[in-house]
Amino acid sequence: MGILDTITQLAGQAGSAAQGDQAKVAGGFIEALTAHPEGIQGVLDSLKANGMADHIGSWLSGQAQTASADQVQQGLGPTGLIEKTAQQAGVSPAVVSSALATILPMVVQHFGANNANPQPGEQGGGGMASLAQSVLGKLIS
Helix, strand or coil: CCHHHHHHHHHHCCCCHHHHHHHHHHHHHHHHHHHCCCHHHHHHHHHHHHHHHHHHHHHHCCCCCCCCHHHHHHHHHHHCHHHHHHHHHCCCHHHHHHHHHHHHHHHHHHHHHCCCCCCCCCCCCCCHHHHHHHHHHHHHC
């Protein structure tokens, strides 16, 4: 089963509208991240450079420091990932920023826990397919 099949299947299991939007955003974000030239490292670099270094450190250490939609917008704005995710998920950029405030800690924790730094399109043990299952599984459980 490919990553997009996994995302579609898990997103389809989401119950409430909020979970459904989060699952769609998670799927769209993972899809956009897969195509992003700098991969997860580019996301981390952008977040750190745009005022979220403390958040990254917290998430990598397993703590759940909260982020606001505005912080996510500021941190990821230069990457274009919010707009690409919105397009992939079929929701507004505002919905993406709000959902990513919940999803980003999981993404960062996933790659930190797996000591992984995947490149675009990579789907190794700590790669995008594993990330999709991990994040979407948490959103719908």
